[in-house]
Amino acid sequence: MFLRRNRRQKNGQQYEYWTLVESHRTERGPRQRVVATLGKLPGLDEEERAGWEEIARLLDGDGAPAEPTPPGDLFGSPAAPPSLPPPQWAQVDLSRVRVERLRQFGQVYLALALWRRLGLHDFFFAHLRRGREEIDWATVAAILCIGRFCAQASELALSERWYGQTALDDLLGVGVEAVYDNRLYRGLDALLPLRQALFGHLKERYESLSWPALRVPVV
Numbered sequence: 001m002f003l004r005r006n007r008r009q010k011n012g013q014q015y016e017y018w019t020l021v022e023s024h025r026t027e028r029g030p031r032q033r034v035v036a037t038l039g040k041l042p043g044l045d046e047e048e049r050a051g052w053e054e055i056a057r058l059l060d061g062d063g064a065p066a067e068p069t070p071p072g073d074l075f076g077s078p079a080a081p082p083s084l085p086p087p088q089w090a091q092v093d094l095s096r097v098r099v100e101r102l103r104q105f106g107q108v109y110l111a112l113a114l115w116r117r118l119g120l121h122d123f124f125f126a127h128l129r130r131g132r133e134e135i136d137w138a139t140v141a142a143i144l145c146i147g148r149f150c151a152q153a154s155e156l157a158l159s160e161r162w163y164g165q166t167a168l169d170d171l172l173g174v175g176v177e178a179v180y181d182n183r184l185y186r187g188l189d190a191l192l193p194l195r196q197a198l199f200g201h202l203k204e205r206y207e208s209l210s211w212p213a214l215r216v217p218v219v
Contacts, residue, residue: 111149140187155184
């Protein structure tokens with residue numbers, strides 16, 4: 001991935017904004033796609049770019065790199081992709097092409113990445129005893145937290161409407177029929193005794209992740 005500076009003219013004035021771009025391979029050859037539009041961000045001058053090269057690695061939940069990322073890689077031209085095999089072509093009947101099971105993905109994927117980045121999956125698996133339940137309480141805790149992250153007002157709304165409209169059933173391996181309000185309420189009961197331990201865990205994670213070079217401005 002790399003950052004691209006974009007310029008546009010509007011009402012006689014020139015504006016700049018940044019986009020996060022990823023190179024990928026297709027049957028027609030290498031292509032680039034915009035992962036996110038970042039807007040006009042402070043801290044992207046030459047002398048202030050330290051840390052941005054680690055964004056992709058951090059979102060994937062990796063630890064500190066064995067070797068520092070060469071400066072400027074994120075901001076320069078992307079590396080040339082390896083040679084690709086010859087393209088193969090197929091005929092498609094466009095009249096029979098259709099889209100099925102449209103579901104929300106971006107929000108829940110980001111929430112799940114943050115959940116794992118904060119080590120919450122390990123925390124709850126270590127602190128919640130496994131019994132004969134069909135869905136372990138650590139996974140129920142993830143569903144509850146991700147639902148609140150995505151602005152669901154209640155456990156009832158989460159189970160009856162929202163969960164089935166997202167890709168969480170594939171990401172977590174928990175079917176829609178297994179997520180219902182009573183299970184979520186019992187999940188809250190299981191989490192309550194861990195409140196202080198959870199605060200301590202989050203404090204430790206915050207201190208370990210709060211590197212000055214990687215602080216991202218919130219606008």
